[in-house]
Amino acid sequence: MVTKLSAQDFLEKGKTIPIIDVRTPAEFEQGHIPGAINIPIFTNEERAQVGTKYKRSSKDAAVLLGLELVGPKLAVFVRRAKKIAVEGEILIHCWRGGMRSGSMAWLFETAGLKPSLLVGGYKAYRHHIRESFEKPTHLVVIGGYTGSGKTEVLHQLSNLGQQVLDLEGVANHKGSAFGALGQADQPTTEQFENDLAKIWSEFDHTKPIWTEDESHSVGSVWINDALFNQMRKAPLLAIIIPKSERIKRLVKEYACFDIDLLKQMVKKIEKRLGGLRVKRALESLDLEDFATVADITLDYYDKAYGHGLDTRKTQKVYRLEIEKDEPEANAKFLIDYLKTI
Structure with missing residues (x-):
């Protein structure tokens, strides 16, 4: 069972459990949770390809293309996650807490890890920290x-x-x-x-x-x-x-x-x-x-x-x-x- 956490709980747990950011390298470079590790599901170019497919064809076609691109990398993702997990636990987020982080969480859970997801993704984190300055x-x-x-x-x-x-x-x-x-x-x-x-x-x-x-x-x-x-x-x-x-x-x-x-x-x-x-x-x-x-x-x-x-x-x-x-x-x-x- 994948645990879902609010931004506050996610950050609190992130003090001892590694955070994996599955967004593209470009998104990560623009801004990321301090200490997070980038394991991107898609490269910058691959994400652009999937987005284009979604706009010009359909969601189903975009999902299939995504699976084709990601499939060969699944074992690499698992090996990297197992190296950094703490007692099998790992924290995961993407931009909005949607398909990218959900898919990675499913993969890690299937591989025997204990993943937790950030509800609302990086966007929710940004909202949370901005409120903290008030x-x-x-x-x-x-x-x-x-x-x-x-x-x-x-x-x-x-x-x-x-x-x-x-x-x-x-x-x-x-x-x-x-x-x-x-x-x-x-x-x-x-x-x-x-x-x-x-x-x-x-x-x-x-x-x-x-x-x-x-x-x-x-x-x-x-x-x-x-x-x-x-x-x-x-x-x-x-x-x-x-x-x-x-x-x-x-x-x-x-x-x-x-x-x-x-x-x-x-x-x-x-x-x-x-x-x-x-x-x-x-x-x-x-x-x-x-x-x-x-x-x-x-x-x-x-x-x-x-x-x-x-x-x-x-x-x-x-x-x-x-x-x-x-x-x-x-x-x-x-x-x-x-x-x-």
Whole structure:
């Protein structure tokens, strides 16, 4: 008997039992449950063939074509499933919990395994995680001008036992025009949301959850509306660190990159900086005067971020003057300050 599980129960069981995603590689790449293993019933091309047959002929003809394509692969599916099953148990899903996952579950049960199906498939999972971001929570946002070391403060908060949602870490992007430097490829927005949801589900939402102030997008990925709205209603602790300290940090973080690559990044914000500033920044790069480049770019970023802070109406903003870029000390300061508000 194949067990059928809700999205919540499926994910809970998925903490100890392997999840098999039987959708095509293209569907899996677009977005999947974190930790799931892709054992596609059809390749991308085969699924297209079956879909075409369904449209141009009939459902019966499409099913027959599907059987012809899948038949030679059945033994391979079973061998792979048996290798990863835990005490014979396996979890399976497709897009809507229909024919693909149902067929694979029947095959595995016939082969002696104990499969469980996700009711409603991946679509139900997506609906479930999106709802989870609407759950009332104790979010605390760390703000501050570019170069304030906010990400490192987050890491120190984590080291101090605090709950941390590192949006830039999950997005593989530091948020600015220079944010892709030194980072792995970004996930799709869908996968970004899936990965965030896994972390989100592990939090104790009665205790503070720290995250960094971000715009709606982090590089090429988007923060979903439910989470973004929570961020914009949460208290914002803006650490105001002297520009000289921030310039030192930016030089340390970016001077290691190729000059030509840095020039490309500067040119990305040419319209915002203005022609004369860009010209001066490029000349400074040729001279390896990275401090001047940082100073020039901060003129733009500081004005933009300062304006953003001033125009927030639904968020309590606390501007905290801090003299030094010392992430561990600043993390401890934020923990203590939160207790006072």
